[in-house]
Amino acid sequence: MSAQYYEGIGRRKEASARVRLFPGGTGRFVINDKEGGDYMPRAGDMDIIMEPLRVIGQERGFDVSVHVNGGGISGQRDAIRLGIARAILKLDPEAKPALREKELLTRDARVKERKKPGLKRARKAPTYTKR
Secondary structure, X not given: OOOOXXXXXXXXXXXXXXXXXXXXXXXXXXXXXXXXXXXXXXXXXXXXXXXXXXXXXXXOOEEEEEEEEOOOHHHHHHHHHHHHHHHHHHHOHHHHHHXXXXXXXXXXXXXXXXXXXXXXXXXXXXXXXXX
C-alpha cells in the first residue's frame, strides 16, 4: 500500500474503527490484518461496509486498511462504515451531500442502557410473588 492515505475514525456502541483509504488501489480490503470477507463472514456485512464507496462510485478505486476493536460484529461493521465515510470526506469534501443524503455521516448514538438497582436488567423487574 502506498504512503499517502486518508484516515477516518468511526464508532458505534462499544466498537471503534480506524480506517485508512489509499487512493489508486485495487480494491483490497484488510480488517485487522485479515481479508475483509474472512473477518466479516456474515452475508451482507461487506455490502453494508462498502456502501460509502458505492455512493461515490469508487468501490474498487481504493485500498482500505482497518483496525477495529471492541463491541460485537454489527457494532464493528457500522463503526467501519462510518470511518470510511469520514475518510472519504477528508479526501473529497464535495461528496458530503451524497453521503449525508444516505445518512452515512451520522453516528448512531444508541448504546446499551445501564442496569438500575433492584432490577434484573435496565428495565426488567424481578418476578412478583404474592406469597
